[in-house]
Amino acid sequence: MNGTATPRNGTATHENGPAAPVIVVGSGPTGLLLAGDLATAGVPVTVLEKRPHHISNLSRAFILHARTLEQLDARALADELEAVGRPLDHLRLFTHLAVDLAALPSRFNHILVIPQYEVEKVLERRAVEAGVEFRHETEVTGIAQDADGVSVEVRGPGGAAETLRAAYVVGADGMRSIVRQAVGLPFPGRSVIRSVVLADVRLAEPPETLLTVNAVGDAFAFLAPFGDGYHRVIGWRRGHDIPEDAPLGLDEIKEITRLALGTDYGMHDARWMSRFHSDERQAPAYRVGRVFLAGDAAHVHTPAGGQGMNTGLQDAANLSWKLAAVAQGHADPALLDTYQAERHPVGKSVLRSSGGLIRLAMANRPWTRAARAALTTCLNTVAPAGQALAAQVAGIGYRYPAPRGAHRLAGTRVPDVALQGGRLYEALRGGRFVLITPEIYEGDGARKDRLAVERWASDRRTTVLVRPDGYVAWAADEADARTIENALAAHVGAPGLAAHVG
Missing domain, CATH: 3.50.50.60 (FAD/NAD(P)-binding domain)
Structure with missing residues (x-):
């Protein structure tokens, strides 16, 4: 910035x-x-x-999702983390539900396991x-x-x-x-699942997949690598409601993992074990x-x-x-x-x-399992449904409220579009607003510490003012210098003057 x-x-x-x-x-x-x-x-x-x-x-x-990686990219940190973590372009849940991330409209069309x-x-x-x-x-x-x-x-x-x-x-x-x-x-809220076990362990036989997660019957388990030879295991078993301060041994973790994943992968040398409960509160x-x-x-x-x-x-x-x-x-x-x-x-x-x-993963009644099977089929076979799920989980599917009468783009996330000077998330690294125009806009230079002016690399004609967090503050299909100046005064402000809101 x-x-x-x-x-x-x-x-x-x-x-x-x-x-x-x-x-x-x-x-x-x-x-x-x-x-x-x-x-x-x-x-x-x-x-x-x-x-x-x-x-x-x-x-x-x-896990770092696409939208978070975009925000880190705007701070010149994403590439460093990408070099340390391991990308995964799909998730598999409930054995049969596959979430494809490769089609995400983002430079980071994956999750980063880190x-x-x-x-x-x-x-x-x-x-x-x-x-x-x-x-x-x-x-x-x-x-x-x-x-x-x-x-x-x-x-x-x-x-x-x-x-x-x-x-x-x-x-x-x-x-x-x-x-x-x-x-x-x-x-307000409540505890959703209790007596969740966590441990950092070595595995004699590491899983074939980078992230391993499944729920079978009354057990759930998740495995992810640290990258230093240890894996984090998270497990839960229905009906196994034990106080969080109760002693926890590796045998208990192995048993839960075997129930959920079919094997404990030869867990040994646990360096840390604990219990916790998972809440939903806001x-x-x-x-x-x-x-x-x-x-x-x-x-x-x-x-x-x-x-x-x-x-x-x-x-x-x-x-x-x-x-x-x-x-x-x-x-x-x-x-x-x-x-x-x-x-x-x-x-x-x-x-x-x-x-x-989590409720679908923990489904244990015939009708809830039937609902899970129906949802899985829908998400795997109806492309828009699967894409919507992937976008929501990745964080790129959200838009913010916009004032009545605002341009259709107002409040939307802007992807890493190409600019004549490079790409958007590089331009955002100054922590400034970015004004993208189809024609040269000189401005008065008074806002240079808070505004970068760029031109589209394409023949796009829309003028867009992008907020420092990568969302559209204002846009216009046709805009002259006065219209742009009014928008900048309202959203970016000028020396000695506060910007307005809305």
């Missing part, structure tokens, strides 16, 4: 004076992406994390290089906000209490979010005044479809540019309301889709 550089622990400046600081609570993938975006844009950011500093290899997430800790490594490095201040072993104990900002009470490594001040706070602190509790938001609001929620603090889903980490990263990509624009005085604070309007419906949709998949 092209903006004024921020020195570590310093104050960014811009045309309207110092940028308003932001505190991000939580240093998982969502918090790291958000903090890195803000700091790169020139906004002072402090990340608070109650854990000691380390990148844990005990992560549950293993442990969460690899994603965290590159996001943390980017955040550090951008000047984010990290405060580990620092626990949030209270939050109070007023018209001018937010006071965050913390307890540091030595137990000393301190009050920090910021213009905005983002809670990316997980399912048990202290930030969410501090602003009084409920987290906060009714992602914003309370100057406080926002993102990732698991805002929504949690079943692991089906591997959408949890991906949805959180896309939350961060949606919120970061809006917070940066408002914090630097380039946009009306009302812009921040669109975070709730755009991301809450997506979170609800992911709850439905991941919940539907």
Whole structure:
């Protein structure tokens, strides 16, 4: 994101004076992406994390979907992760359901199998290089906000209490979010499956497929490689409802895996084993005044479809540019309301889709198994249905609400289209809006830190203004210089002036 550089622990400046600081609570993938975006844009950011500093290899997430990879591409990180992970252009569920990803309209027409800790490594490095201040072993104990900002009470490594001040706070602190509790938001929902077992194991006979997943009868199992000789196994057996603090042995994991997959692949040398339960929950609001929620603090889903980490990263990509624009005085604070309007419906949709998949996987009654068989047949034989499922799981099938009377493209995701200067997601790497025109548009140059102007590589005649997160802010089939200038003033703003919303 092209903006004024921020020195570590310093104050960014811009045309309207110092940028308003932001505190991000939580240093998982969502918090790291958000903090890195803000700091790169020139906004002072402090990340608070109650854990000691380390990148844990005990992560549950293993998949990056196409839309997330596109967002990482806009930050020049996707190719690095692609070199580490392993692409897979299809998924097989319930033995017979095949989800084809090769036809996705994306540069990343696959899923990338890669442990969460690899994603965290590159996001943390980017955040550090951008000047984010990290405060580990620092626990949030209270939050109070007023018209001018937010006071965050913390307890540091030595137990000393301190009050920090910021213009905005983002809670990316997980399912048990202290930030969410501090602003009084409920987290309605329920536990869907209990006594799920996890382990990192070596296999004497690795599976033939990269991801191995199946449900048979009363058992479910999933296997994915770390890339270091270990595999993560996730398993569940109906009726085997054991407290999470009960001892867990490798024999139990082997038995569940054999029931679901027909073999335990010679599991041995477990380096870690644990139990957990899977919830479906969503906060009714992602914003309370100057406080926002993102990732698991805002929504949690079943692991089906591997959408949890991906949805959180896309939350961060949606919120970061809006917070940066408002914090630097380039946009009306009302812009921040669109975070709730755009991301809450997506979170609800992911709850439905991941919940539907897990319920189909766990089907044990004749009519639910019949429903699963019918759905499988439909998705495998009716191409549009299968493509719609693939697009939704990959995250590229969503569009955001657009104002009444807006162009048909408004709110839609823009694929990585060819431009005369390269491709769109390279142009987005500046963290700016990108105006794509059929003819040369000079503009006044006043917005160069917030706007890149490109021309179509094709003979397309539509003029499109692409937001920093890759969605269409405005478009017109025919646009003269005045029309374009009015659109830029409304969406991008100008020095000393805040952009309007809508």
